[in-house]
Amino acid sequence: MRTLISVLAALSVVGATVPVRAHHAFAAEFDAKKPIKLEGTVTRVEWINPHAWLHIDVKRSDGTIEKWMIEGGTPNTLFRRGVNKNSLPVGTVIIVDGYQAKDGTLKGNGRDITFPDGRKLFIGSTGTGAPGDPQAPPK
Amino acid sequence: MMHRFARTTMIVAGVLLAGSTLAGQAPAGRGLARTPWGDPDLQGLWTNATITPFERPASLSGKEVLTEREAAEYEKEALETRNADNRGGGTDADLGRAYNQFWYDRGTKVVGTRRTSLVVDPPDGRVPPLTPDAQQRAAARAEARRRSPADGPEDRSLAERCILWPTAGPPMIPGGYNNNYQILQAPGYVVILTEMIHDARIIPLDGRPHAPSGIRQWMGDSRGRWDGHTLVVTTTNFTDKTNIRGSGPNMRLVERFTRVDADTIDYQFTVDDPASFTRSWTAAIPMTKTEGPIFEYACHEGNYGMTNLLRGARAQEK
Numbered sequence: 477m478r479t480l481i482s483v484l485a486a487l488s489v490v491g492a493t494v495p496v497r498a499h500h501a502f503a504a505e506f507d508a509k510k511p512i513k514l515e516g517t518v519t520r521v522e523w524i525n526p527h528a529w530l531h532i533d534v535k536r537s538d539g540t541i542e543k544w545m546i547e548g549g550t551p552n553t554l555f556r557r558g559v560n561k562n563s564l565p566v567g568t569v570i571i572v573d574g575y576q577a578k579d580g581t582l583k584g585n586g587r588d589i590t591f592p593d594g595r596k597l598f599i600g601s602t603g604t605g606a607p608g609d610p611q612a613p614p615k
Numbered sequence: 616m617m618h619r620f621a622r623t624t625m626i627v628a629g630v631l632l633a634g635s636t637l638a639g640q641a642p643a644g645r646g647l648a649r650t651p652w653g654d655p656d657l658q659g660l661w662t663n664a665t666i667t668p669f670e671r672p673a674s675l676s677g678k679e680v681l682t683e684r685e686a687a688e689y690e691k692e693a694l695e696t697r698n699a700d701n702r703g704g705g706t707d708a709d710l711g712r713a714y715n716q717f718w719y720d721r722g723t724k725v726v727g728t729r730r731t732s733l734v735v736d737p738p739d740g741r742v743p744p745l746t747p748d749a750q751q752r753a754a755a756r757a758e759a760r761r762r763s764p765a766d767g768p769e770d771r772s773l774a775e776r777c778i779l780w781p782t783a784g785p786p787m788i789p790g791g792y793n794n795n796y797q798i799l800q801a802p803g804y805v806v807i808l809t810e811m812i813h814d815a816r817i818i819p820l821d822g823r824p825h826a827p828s829g830i831r832q833w834m835g836d837s838r839g840r841w842d843g844h845t846l847v848v849t850t851t852n853f854t855d856k857t858n859i860r861g862s863g864p865n866m867r868l869v870e871r872f873t874r875v876d877a878d879t880i881d882y883q884f885t886v887d888d889p890a891s892f893t894r895s896w897t898a899a900i901p902m903t904k905t906e907g908p909i910f911e912y913a914c915h916e917g918n919y920g921m922t923n924l925l926r927g928a929r930a931q932e933k
Contacts, residue, residue, distance in 0.1 A: 500775040502713040504765065504924040508706040524917030526777065547920070549718030552810065552910040553792050556720065575710050578927030588702075588715055598717035 664722030671732035671740030749891035765928035777914030
């Protein structure tokens with residue numbers, strides 16, 4: 477007879493091995509050896525499927541502007557969480573932490589996106605019952 | 616394709632399947648809604664999001680059902696360990712998570728039966744071993760991927776090509792997000808609109824035969840009938856690229872939809888494919904009512920990822 481503790485220990489192992497999965501293999505598109513951290517200004521957001529893309533202008537130290545495209549996930553989930561096309565206005569300054577495209581062009585994935593003060597741009601609203609919210613009230 | 620929408624709240628199933636799944640007994644269906652023409656009414660928006668694993672993990676071998684306390688612990692553990700906000704495990708793992716947790720929508724609860732796997736037969740909760748023929752096909756696919764991983768779009772998965780998502784169905788299996796379905800009925804037909812990859816499956820109920828065996832379709836060819844209160848849908852004529860856990864083109868899939876209460880459909884499917892599996896197998900995945908709307912996942916409209924990964928492959932060849 478298995479004890480509760482041993483069952484829970486087994487469950488821990490289970491959870492750790494379950495992969496998450498995006499629409500396509502980000503490892504085929506971006507390079508894990510090319511981490512990027514960019515501060516940029518939003519110039520356009522494409523709320524499109526299968527994945528949303530943020531366009532940002534990044535000012536380099538020499539004053540030149542680089543135009544980057546940053547890939548996210550499906551907009552559908554964000555819509556269900558209350559995000560809409562007005563949630564990220566043009567001109568917003570964000571910090572993108574991710575990986576650059578394998579072909580070396582100015583594209584990256586938005587592994588984490590934050591505001592300059594450290595707040596996360598896309599983060600679940602705990603307690604609202606949004607999908608994925610660990611504090612979602614049971615029905 | 617943009618929609619206007621109010622924020623919707625996913626309804627979490629708190630309803631136990633009245634033991635019907637475990638006991639294998641068909642519920643009577645008394646008192647449940649019927650369509651104006653008298654068919655059992657399955658219509659509405661449904662989700663099958665759950666954190667219950669598809670197959671029972673080896674570490675839970677012999678443990679068929681969790682207690683309430685174990686289920687609560689499991690949910691807590693799973694939400695922590697699967698949280699894509701975690702950045703650990705090296706850059707490959709970090710990149711593999713793609714983006715943070717906010718973009719995922721895999722549900723927060725185990726299924727109401729608290730089973731440790733969605734596969735209910737064989738009793739060990741595991742998909743049966745592949746036949747030698749299916750193993751050869753899998754090896755040939757792996758070899759093709761190794762030889763030509765990204766020469767052109769055809770080398771990439773059906774999901775990356777926006778053709779078919781491996782869990783969207785049939786059979787319908789929960790995935791990382793977009794686990795939403797709309798069922799519509801008309802006299803003689805049932806339609807299942809699937810959010811992921813945005814397909815509508817039109818199922819005739821008039822007893823017509825399946826298409827000739829030479830006609831092959833990504834989602835197969837579905838025919839339905841009523842067995843008491845249960846909708847039984849048989850699907851055949853899959854393509855040789857449709858692959859459900861190693862299945863082949865001659866898979867015969869039987870899905871059973873039974874509305875057990877206002878908020879729950881007991882959905883079960885059986886895979887019968889002797890060319891691919893050493894025995895048939897069955898999964899039970901409750902579908903629970905959810906609020907709308909269902910969104911269009913027009914996958915082709917901005918599939919920049921395909922271009923980018925092919926360009927990445929070309930760049931790496933230099």
